[in-house]
Amino acid sequence: MELAAETNLQQPHVLNVMSSMDHEQLVFCQDNQTGLKAIIGIHNTTLGPALGGTRMWAYERLDDAVEDVLRLSRGMTFKASIAGLNLGGGKAVIIGDARSLKNEALLRRFGKFVQSLNGKYITAEDVGMSTRDMEYIHAETSFVTGLPEHLGGSGDPSPVTAYGVYMGMKASAKFAYGSDSLAGKTVLVQGAGHVGSYLIDNLIKEGAKVKVSDIFEDKIQAITRRQPAVEVVPADQVFTTNMDIFAPCALGGILNNDSLAALRCDIVAGGANNQLKSEKIHGQAMLEKGMVYAPDFLINSGGLINVNGELEGYSKEAAMKKAEFIFDVCGSILTEARDTNTFSGNVAIDFAQRRIDAIAGIRTRG
Numbered sequence: 001m002e003l004a005a006e007t008n009l010q011q012p013h014v015l016n017v018m019s020s021m022d023h024e025q026l027v028f029c030q031d032n033q034t035g036l037k038a039i040i041g042i043h044n045t046t047l048g049p050a051l052g053g054t055r056m057w058a059y060e061r062l063d064d065a066v067e068d069v070l071r072l073s074r075g076m077t078f079k080a081s082i083a084g085l086n087l088g089g090g091k092a093v094i095i096g097d098a099r100s101l102k103n104e105a106l107l108r109r110f111g112k113f114v115q116s117l118n119g120k121y122i123t124a125e126d127v128g129m130s131t132r133d134m135e136y137i138h139a140e141t142s143f144v145t146g147l148p149e150h151l152g153g154s155g156d157p158s159p160v161t162a163y164g165v166y167m168g169m170k171a172s173a174k175f176a177y178g179s180d181s182l183a184g185k186t187v188l189v190q191g192a193g194h195v196g197s198y199l200i201d202n203l204i205k206e207g208a209k210v211k212v213s214d215i216f217e218d219k220i221q222a223i224t225r226r227q228p229a230v231e232v233v234p235a236d237q238v239f240t241t242n243m244d245i246f247a248p249c250a251l252g253g254i255l256n257n258d259s260l261a262a263l264r265c266d267i268v269a270g271g272a273n274n275q276l277k278s279e280k281i282h283g284q285a286m287l288e289k290g291m292v293y294a295p296d297f298l299i300n301s302g303g304l305i306n307v308n309g310e311l312e313g314y315s316k317e318a319a320m321k322k323a324e325f326i327f328d329v330c331g332s333i334l335t336e337a338r339d340t341n342t343f344s345g346n347v348a349i350d351f352a353q354r355r356i357d358a359i360a361g362i363r364t365r366g
């Protein structure tokens with residue numbers, strides 16, 4: 001009773017949030033020697049083991065990290081389902097600045113925690129991580145995907161993710177403009193990281209006018225060297241810049257009260273996870289603004305398709321080909337959303353949930 005009073009166990013806030021979001025498990029990992037502070041979120045394992053990347057980010061508050069891992073792992077459940085994969089939804093976050101705190105010892109310690117879950121969670125790359133980091137994690141666990149190609153892995157998943165985002169953007173253009181061509185359209189890509197850079201390659205090739213924004217100067221220099229035709233937009237002018245299509249490829253929560261008040265575009269189609277700060281409030285706001293929204297977890301599912309290939313026998317060509325399903329499914333979801341006057345993100349969640357419910361039904365009866 002005293003312990004409960006001291007540690008506030010009478011108000012199990014996190015468990016209530018997990019319950020409202022339907023999570024199975026949240027694993028807090030801590031190690032003084034390496035300084036590791038991480039959280040592994042397992043949302044739903046109905047369709048298979050929970051697979052999702054590890055993100056390393058300097059969260060200001062523990063609550064921010066908890067919220068991120070809960071939202072990201074839930075998104076993975078829907079992503080795996082809509083992509084037709086036999087995987088559940090999970091994700092991990094390591095708290096800290098990847099540029100200064102990431103090292104072999106910390107990553108291997110994290111790998112031991114992943115191993116302790118015995119395959120219920122399989123990790124991969126996300127923001128702040130690289131294929132080299134997956135190698136360190138792999139030293140302690142076999143439950144890791146996205147390994148470098150020289151270790152028999154599928155390597156960086158971002159080219160396939162970006163290709164899927166490009167497919168989703170083309171489907172959105174077909175829906176909004178009657179043609180899937182992006183030639184001449186102005187596309188603003190927020191985040192010139194792994195996904196953003198490969199997406200820009202696809203867009204430039206098709207003849208789109210590309211604007212780009214990043215908070216780090218080295219990323220801007222790298223993308224302007226790689227694609228000199230891009231126009232750089234300062235990070236604080238992203239939402240007031242003229243554009244036809246907004247492609248968020250940085251972090252989540254960027255579709256919020258402030259950004260939506262300023263943003264003028266026909267389509268939002270990008271690779272970032274959890275783009276809406278609140279699905280309910282900002283989904284409704286986008287519906288009212290008449291913006292075409294390509295559901296994030298659908299159009300960025302190429303990366304998951306890629307790492308799933310590693311579990312089944314990998315071929316890059318097959319992964320790319322498989323990611324093309326996004327064009328048709330995105331078109332169907334946008335059409336259903338228009339016909340039912342429903343936010344497209346909710347239509348996509350219903351679509352994904354139906355498969356999970358069907359399989360859960362089989363398991364229950366079996």
Ligand code: NAD
Nearest residue numbers: 157158161191192193194195214215249250271272273303
């Ligand atoms: P990354 O770390 O390589 O790139 C992210 C970039 O965004 C960085 O260059 C960073 O500096 C920039 N950035 C951060 N905040 C910004 C801001 N406010 N304005 C402008 N730029 C900002 O990560 P990534 O692998 O390219 O992933 C990008 C997004 O796509 C993430 O949300 C990730 O979860 C999602 N995603 C990635 C993959 C994948 O295959 N890599 C798959 C699915 C989803």
